[in-house]
Amino acid sequence: GQFGTINGFRMGRLPPDKDVPWVEINAAWGQACLLLDALIRKCGINLPQYRLLPRGSYSAIQVGGEVLELYSNEGGWGTQYFKKKRWDQAMSSFLCCLKEVTKFLQRDPSMRLPFKIEGDQVAGFSIRMGWQQDERWTKALKFMLTDLKWLIASVESRDPGGG
Numbered sequence: 355g356q357f358g359t360i361n362g363f364r365m366g367r368l369p370p371d372k373d374v375p376w377v378e379i380n381a382a383w384g385q386a387c388l389l390l391d392a393l394i395r396k397c398g399i400n401l402p403q404y405r406l407l408p409r410g411s412y413s414a415i416q417v418g419g420e421v422l423e424l425y426s427n428e429g430g431w432g433t434q435y436f437k438k439k440r441w442d443q444a445m446s447s448f449l450c451c452l453k454e455v456t457k458f459l460q461r462d463p464s465m466r467l468p469f470k471i472e473g474d475q476v477a478g479f480s481i482r483m484g485w486q487q488d489e490r491w492t493k494a495l496k497f498m499l500t501d502l503k504w505l506i507a508s509v510e511s512r513d514p515g516g517g
Contacts, residue, residue, distance in 0.1 A: 357492060358382075358496030360389070360502075364379070365495040365496070366495045367379070367491070368488055379426070380411040380425040383424040384408065384409065387448070388408035388413070389502060390451060393509055397455070397509060404447065411425060415444050415451065422440055424445070426483075448481075449476065452471065453471045456501070459505065462512075467505075468504055469497040471501065476498045477494075479493045480494055
């Protein structure tokens with residue numbers, strides 16, 4: 355479909371006819387945060403500058419000493435500008451964290467993500483909502499979730515016993 359999904363929750367927005375509610379997007383971010391945190395723990399990866407804080411629909415990522423929220427809500431850009439900017443930073447930091455996990459796992463030369471992550475972009479689409487079109491942001495999220503799901507398969511294929 356047009357959206358990336360995780361545990362049935364869609365990530366992205368395509369108004370006006372496919373406007374995903376923020377509560378669903380926030381739940382999807384919570385699931386993605388929990389999943390990446392579980393992969394980091396399972397693989398024993400040390401990421402000193404990042405700490406994922408899976409808290410359901412109110413998940414966050416700690417970068418250095420700053421906690422950035424991985425959730426948002428409805429509201430205009432006027433009063434929400436600084437909050438949205440922090441959310442963009444949180445999503446970019448999550449993507450950097452995902453890239454670091456990928457680098458760790460790429461010791462195996464056969465391991466390659468389906469969509470390339472560069473800076474705050476996945477396959478050339480920015481993870482930052484900013485002022486871009488919802489369609490481009492939605493594609494970035496879909497490609498990010500595809501990479502995340504691919505990492506699960508990669509990790510599990512190395513450890514079929516699950517431990």
